[in-house]
Amino acid sequence: MWKTVLKTNIIIAICFATIANAQLFRTKDRMDNLEGFDNQKFSYGFYLAGNNFDYKLVLDPRFGMNGQKSLVQTKSSYSFGxxxxxKFRLNDNFDLRFEPGLQFVEREIFFDTQSxxxxxxxxxANAPFTPRPLTDADKLRTVKSTYVDLPLLIEVxxxxxxxxxxxxxxxxxxxMNLQSNSTAPDDNAQGLFRTTTSNFAWSAEIGIQFYFSRFKLTPGFRGTFMMNDEMVADNPGTPPYWSAAISxxxxxxxxxxxxxx
Known part of the structure; x- marks a missing residue:
């Protein structure tokens, strides 16, 4: 496995070195590519994304903590979009960008809440309930999400x-989460972790734009952070093993x- 990873890293390094040599360091007798491209009022394109999505959890101090121990853990996953x-040109240094896309996500949440x-x-905070022994299936929730992502960005x-x-x-x-299950009658007692459909976030991004003879390639890194709580509470009467443990x-x-x- 490590040999495969090493080979992959070497190939990526060679590719970026080739781009850097061609685009940045070879200055003799070289013409600038796409000289008038950025003067267009409107321009279009597409993007591909490799993602790492996770939840930032704030736990309830009563049901989500046992002393100093956190009873709920989340595991991120890699996905794609x-x-x-x-793009709308504002002036020489600023552009307005609208980049609608789809992000396919799968995450895991582990509930160690038998205590x-x-x-x-x-x-x-909760009505009396009848305890139930939590099986491995009760403790693990796999949350699948398909986000219709509509970012509006100012680029400098x-x-x-x-x-x-x-x-x-x-x-x-x-x-917009197309797999939110926000209106489903079942909840975690039946194995369903529900989330909100409509969400708001803010994003920040940095990168470098490379100009080739026929197109512009832009590798960049973007961070996206949700502003609203996405969790839908369990139904009344459900024991406080799941959503009650998360604020x-x-x-x-x-x-x-x-x-x-």
Whole structure:
């Protein structure tokens, strides 16, 4: 496995070294590519993304903690996404970008909350309940999400240096989860972790734009952070093993994007 990883890293390094040599360091007798491309009022393209999505959990101090021990853990996963690019030129240094896309996500949440049996008599936060032994299936929730991601970003870029230029961008996203199950009658008692459908986030991105003879390639890194709590509470009467243990669950994601314009 490690030999495969090493070979992959060597190939990637060679590719980037070739790009850097061709785009940045070979200055003799070289023409600038796509000289008038950035003067267009509108431009279009598409992007591919490799993602790492996770939940930022804030645990309930009563049901989500046992002393100093956290009873709920989350595991991130790697996934992919793709989308379109629409760019509106504001001036020489600023652009407005709209990049609708789809992000396919799968995450795991582990509930080690059997100790909440101590609250079976009821508390001000929950009604009395009958304890049940938690099986492995009860403790693990696999949360699948398909986000329709609609980010609106302001991009600022530096001056072009031969066939490259750096940029940074920031903005807000509306993210609709097509697999939220927010209105489903079942909850975690039946094995279903429900989340909200409509969500809002903010994003920040940095990268370098490379100009080739026929297109512009932009590798970049984007962070996306949900602003609202995505968790839908369990139904009344469900024991406090699951959603009661979590005060809020918000998505955070790191994406490596490749843009083609």
């Amino acid at each position: 793709a989308g379109l690019i629409g 909440n049996d101590q609250f079976q008599a009821g508390t001000p 870029h530096g001056d072009r240096w031969y066939n490259s230029r750096p940029y940074a961008a920031a903005g807000v996203n509306w993210m 809020s669950a918000k998505t955070r994601a790191l994406m490596f994007v490749l843009k083609f314009e």
